[in-house]
Amino acid sequence: MAILEVKNINKSFGRNHVLRGIDFTLEQGEVLSIIGSSGSGKTTLLRCLNSLEFADEGKIIVNGETIFDGSVNKRPSEKELMQKRLHFGLVFQNFNLFPQYSVLDNVTLAPRLLTKDSREQIEREALELLESVGLADKRNNYPCELSGGQQQRVAIARALAMKPNILCFDEPTSALDPELTGEVLKVIRSLADRHMTMIIVTHEMSFAHDVSDEIIFMDGGVIAARGGPAILDNPTSDRLKAFLTSF
Amino acid sequence: MNTFAEQFPIVFQALNVGFLQTLKLFAVTLLGAIPLGLIISFGSMSRFKPLSMLVRVIVWIVRGTPLMLQLLIIFYFPGLVFGKQLWGGGESGRFIASAVAFILNYACYFSEIYRGGIQGVPVGQQEAGQVLGLSKTQIFFRITLMQMIKRIVPPMSNEIITLVKDTSLARIIALQEIIWAGQAFMKGSQGISGAIWPLFFTGVYYLIFSGVLTLLFGWVEKKLSYFKV
Ligand SMILES: Nc1ncnc2c1ncn2[C@@H]1O[C@H](COP(=O)(O)OP(=O)(O)OP(=O)(O)O)[C@@H](O)[C@H]1O
Numbered sequence: 523m524a525i526l527e528v529k530n531i532n533k534s535f536g537r538n539h540v541l542r543g544i545d546f547t548l549e550q551g552e553v554l555s556i557i558g559s560s561g562s563g564k565t566t567l568l569r570c571l572n573s574l575e576f577a578d579e580g581k582i583i584v585n586g587e588t589i590f591d592g593s594v595n596k597r598p599s600e601k602e603l604m605q606k607r608l609h610f611g612l613v614f615q616n617f618n619l620f621p622q623y624s625v626l627d628n629v630t631l632a633p634r635l636l637t638k639d640s641r642e643q644i645e646r647e648a649l650e651l652l653e654s655v656g657l658a659d660k661r662n663n664y665p666c667e668l669s670g671g672q673q674q675r676v677a678i679a680r681a682l683a684m685k686p687n688i689l690c691f692d693e694p695t696s697a698l699d700p701e702l703t704g705e706v707l708k709v710i711r712s713l714a715d716r717h718m719t720m721i722i723v724t725h726e727m728s729f730a731h732d733v734s735d736e737i738i739f740m741d742g743g744v745i746a747a748r749g750g751p752a753i754l755d756n757p758t759s760d761r762l763k764a765f766l767t768s769f
Numbered sequence: 770m771n772t773f774a775e776q777f778p779i780v781f782q783a784l785n786v787g788f789l790q791t792l793k794l795f796a797v798t799l800l801g802a803i804p805l806g807l808i809i810s811f812g813s814m815s816r817f818k819p820l821s822m823l824v825r826v827i828v829w830i831v832r833g834t835p836l837m838l839q840l841l842i843i844f845y846f847p848g849l850v851f852g853k854q855l856w857g858g859g860e861s862g863r864f865i866a867s868a869v870a871f872i873l874n875y876a877c878y879f880s881e882i883y884r885g886g887i888q889g890v891p892v893g894q895q896e897a898g899q900v901l902g903l904s905k906t907q908i909f910f911r912i913t914l915m916q917m918i919k920r921i922v923p924p925m926s927n928e929i930i931t932l933v934k935d936t937s938l939a940r941i942i943a944l945q946e947i948i949w950a951g952q953a954f955m956k957g958s959q960g961i962s963g964a965i966w967p968l969f970f971t972g973v974y975y976l977i978f979s980g981v982l983t984l985l986f987g988w989v990e991k992k993l994s995y996f997k998v
């Protein structure tokens with residue numbers, strides 16, 4: 523059984539029909555990359571998965587549990603929403619670290635508020651996560667004291683601390699200076715090696731090619747092409763071909 | 770009593786009494802305006818349009834007219850219209866009227882500062898909390914609030930230091946604050962008349978008081994400087 527099933531997601535902002543019937547499935551441990559030009563609905567799709575936005579139509583099923591069903595009109599309660607969001611993690615383009623907390627506290631905040639684990643255990647696990655993104659030595663620093671690449675790596679550790687089933691990335695390196703993208707991509711790659719299930723929206727084509735099990739090309743709110751990394755070498759659709767030549 | 774040395778103890782005593790009234794008005798204004806400003810700011814951000822419009826019009830009127838005028842209206846209006854002194858007579862009536870005018874006026878200024886502080890926290894902060902599974906209350910108290918406070922401290926300290934000096938406006942309805950106390954020695958009081966230095970000397974009180982507040986707010990800002998928003 524797939525860990526994630528997305529069925530016929532439709533979403534409009536006013537008269538702007540942004541997502542027009544998005545369908546895909548994702549297997550446990552797989553990496554899915556989503557590419558596509560600006561405005562094609564990639565961010566909106568991730569926001570729907572993370573319940574930051576609600577689709578008008580469609581279904582989202584995680585591990586067999588329906589976490590969104592557009593045919594049900596009832597708005598979920600806050601408790602239900604909090605529960606649904608735990609299935610996913612989201613790493614933002616511009617990090618969104620909490621500026622008033624140290625690196626360690628950024629990572630431990632949610633587990634301290636939401637789990638019953640002891641503080642020692644939470645901090646031990648947080649330090650292991652920081653170790654894995656290469657920032658254990660920065661644990662007492664504040665976000666403003668870090669480079670963009672370091673902030674994004676903390677954001678990844680923070681997202682992992684709640685042990686999401688699926689970790690989503692929205693252009694995790696787009697806000698970084700080119701020389702800093704490498705360190706973040708390396709961390710994501712190491713997560714892929716450890717079979718973390720991930721959905722990555724990215725403009726880094728060679729990275730997507732290397733790291734992905736499957737690639738989706740979105741255009742105008744639909745999935746215009748999909749397949750293994752090979753579709754980047756031999757594009758199966760003209761629109762994808764046109765998109766790729768723009769790089 | 771003509772020598773400065775003879776006048777000083779009497780004047781000092783009288784100015785201290787006046788300054789106590791100044792301090793009282795200052796403290797009561799803050800106690801009332803800090804929470805009322807928060808309520809007004811929520812009103813002005815309400816999604817219920819008629820409410821937010823109404824609140825914004827009130828804020829516009831209060832911020833767009835002189836505090837001195839508001840003091841006069843609030844003090845005299847009930848008496849003129851209802852023929853009855855709503856505030857009670859004497860010094861305590863003048864104090865209550867002053868406090869009402871100051872609280873209303875400063876609450877409107879504070880509300881705008883709060884609004885800027887609340888709306889200035891990027892939505893991304895809230896969303897980062899949401900995707901971690903935090904509740905709205907947790908997000909407000911653990912994430913947004915501190916950033917809001919950091920944003921509002923500098924403009925709030927400006928307003929509060931302005932309030933120190935604005936309390937003297939209550940002189941217009943003869944509240945016996947420090948300016949009133951200093952002026953009394955020009956007309957004649959306790960055997961001293963025609964003395965202008967007591968009025969000038971009140972400036973020393975204002976300087977010391979605003980100086981202390983400046984240091985205090987500087988310290989708070991420094992305490993909050995460990996992070997950037
Ligand atoms: N909150 C919103 N309200 C109204 N329109 C929105 C909102 N969010 C997104 N849109 C619109 O939805 C469309 C898709 O936006 P989205 O951010 O999902 O695109 P994207 O593929 O992520 O683009 P980019 O590569 O620039 O990040 C755009 O036309 C955008 O203007």
Ligand SMILES: [Mg+2]
Nearest residue numbers: 564565566692
């Ligand atoms: Mg986007």
